Amino acid sequence: MKRVFAKPDRWKMFFRQFPKELEKLGLQSLPIVAIISIFIGFIMTMQTKLNTANPLLPVYTTGLVTRDTLLLEFSSTILCLILAGKVGSNIASEIGTMRITEQIDALEIMGVNSANYLILPKIAAFIIMMPFLVVFSMALGIFGGYFVGVLTSIMTTGDYLTGIQYAFVPFYVFYSLMKSMIFAFIISSVAAYYGYYAYGGALDVGKASTNAVVNGSVLILFFNILVTKIMLN
Amino acid sequence: MIEVKNVDKSFDGNHVLKNVSAVFETGKTNMIIGASGSGKTVLMKSVIGLHRIDNGRIEYDGRNLPDMRMSDIRILRREVGMLFQGSALFDSLSVLENVMYPLEMFSSTTKDEMEARAIFCLKHVSLDEKSYGLAPSEISGGMQKRVAIARAIALQPKYLFCDEPNSGLDPKTSLIIDQLIHEITHEFGMTTIINSHDMNSVMEIGENIIFIEKGEKAWQGNKDDIFHVDNKALNDFVFASQLFKQVRQANQ
Numbered sequence: 001m002k003r004v005f006a007k008p009d010r011w012k013m014f015f016r017q018f019p020k021e022l023e024k025l026g027l028q029s030l031p032i033v034a035i036i037s038i039f040i041g042f043i044m045t046m047q048t049k050l051n052t053a054n055p056l057l058p059v060y061t062t063g064l065v066t067r068d069t070l071l072l073e074f075s076s077t078i079l080c081l082i083l084a085g086k087v088g089s090n091i092a093s094e095i096g097t098m099r100i101t102e103q104i105d106a107l108e109i110m111g112v113n114s115a116n117y118l119i120l121p122k123i124a125a126f127i128i129m130m131p132f133l134v135v136f137s138m139a140l141g142i143f144g145g146y147f148v149g150v151l152t153s154i155m156t157t158g159d160y161l162t163g164i165q166y167a168f169v170p171f172y173v174f175y176s177l178m179k180s181m182i183f184a185f186i187i188s189s190v191a192a193y194y195g196y197y198a199y200g201g202a203l204d205v206g207k208a209s210t211n212a213v214v215n216g217s218v219l220i221l222f223f224n225i226l227v228t229k230i231m232l233n
Numbered sequence: 234m235i236e237v238k239n240v241d242k243s244f245d246g247n248h249v250l251k252n253v254s255a256v257f258e259t260g261k262t263n264m265i266i267g268a269s270g271s272g273k274t275v276l277m278k279s280v281i282g283l284h285r286i287d288n289g290r291i292e293y294d295g296r297n298l299p300d301m302r303m304s305d306i307r308i309l310r311r312e313v314g315m316l317f318q319g320s321a322l323f324d325s326l327s328v329l330e331n332v333m334y335p336l337e338m339f340s341s342t343t344k345d346e347m348e349a350r351a352i353f354c355l356k357h358v359s360l361d362e363k364s365y366g367l368a369p370s371e372i373s374g375g376m377q378k379r380v381a382i383a384r385a386i387a388l389q390p391k392y393l394f395c396d397e398p399n400s401g402l403d404p405k406t407s408l409i410i411d412q413l414i415h416e417i418t419h420e421f422g423m424t425t426i427i428n429s430h431d432m433n434s435v436m437e438i439g440e441n442i443i444f445i446e447k448g449e450k451a452w453q454g455n456k457d458d459i460f461h462v463d464n465k466a467l468n469d470f471v472f473a474s475q476l477f478k479q480v481r482q483a484n485q
Binding site: 009010012013097098101102103105106108109110111112113 | 281283307308309310311313314315317318319321322323324334335337338339394
């Protein structure tokens with residue numbers, strides 16, 4: 001950890017790697033985030049509407065529940081669990097392959113702080129990109145819910161729009177963004193750890209990748225409780 | 234010059250290097266030879282500092298590696314070039330970028346100067362200009378070895394380490410790579426250490442040969458001495474093939 005967060009040997013090299021990581025870990029995650037968020041927003045609205053079909057409940061309930069579920073849990077925690085699979089395995093397998101093909105040894109022999117050069121840009125880039133992914137997911141999820149009103153007859157778009165604006169708590173967005181940045185750190189650092197200390201052959205890189213995803217996901221679930229307790233209590 | 238003095242190294246109670254002492258001379262191709270499992274790779278990795286030794290001294294022109302702090306070791310390593318068995322080129326960079334990498338990391342020259350130096354190194358290893366923009370996966374094993382040599386000499390190192398440089402290469406390409414290592418060693422006055430069990434290489438470029446057997450230095454000499462040695466373990470190792478037995482008979 002100390003070596004990862006040391007001052008880079010050359011800032012120029014760090015800033016050359018950094019945009020590449022923003023693109024690879026952030027921008028390349030947009031399609032999966034978009035697809036999942038739209039469909040989850042869609043299905044969450046349908047399910048909520050069908051399971052709250054009670055004349056005593058106000059018409060805006062569905063929009064409100066969809067919005068708060070997306071803001072509080074889906075677009076931060078569940079999205080991060082999904083990204084732990086995509087980004088975590090990507091980081092672990094990339095660094096693990098570099099380890100077993102002696103590319104990390106080559107960096108060390110050159111006198112490069114390999115942990116810093118390889119890992120720091122990934123952690124920094126993913127932490128920075130994560131809030132954008134979360135906001136993107138929130139927007140698309142809510143938009144997916146809106147489509148239910150447009151495409152089906154189970155509710156009107158007006159009821160949904162009323163619901164997503166009702167009793168809105170801006171702090172929930174802040175909470176969600178903070179939480180997602182913590183999760184981004186967990187995903188990237190755990191994956192980098194397993195990749196960096198991989199040894200053996202292709203099979204071992206696969207194991208490192210699996211361990212990174214599983215342990216990263218468990219840590220996300222644990223920290224979700226901790227952060228929620230601290231920030232929402 | 235690199236001097237190894239009374240080096241011991243164990244892994245979980247398994248004594249791999251036993252009181253090994255050797256001198257790797259400047260401007261010569263120094264070879265570490267020995268059967269698989271004899272300890273030659275451990276010796277090389279210990280000399281580079283990838284393994285921390287239990288006892289002894291490893292002196293790079295008087296600077297004792299085991300006494301150094303990590304920050305000093307990293308500075309020393311900037312004087313070191315290494316050719317790995319699998320070339321260890323960076324997948325994400327092109328051929329030219331691979332050679333420019335150590336320059337960009339540690340040199341304070343301009344980008345044009347770095348590129349000129351990288352091209353000089355690539356031309357020195359006779360690599361075709363057409364390959365400069367290609368990824369390492371797009372070139373042959375022999376070409377990858379050349380790129381790795383070009384990268385290793387980019388910063389004009391004082392010490393060059395080669396781990397099984399001919400591994401996976403055909404005999405003709407192996408000979409070219411051997412000659413290349415030999416030439417640059419003399420041209421740049423480097424201390425080159427080659428870890429090999431390729432007897433063709435030993436006979437071709439072995440100017441200072443250290444034979445390791447069961448973790449101990451069993452013999453030291455050069456490629457001409459090797460024909461007249463009365464060391465059973467060495468003779469069994471070097472003259473294992475029919476071809477080399479005939480070569481030996483012809484030399485005696």
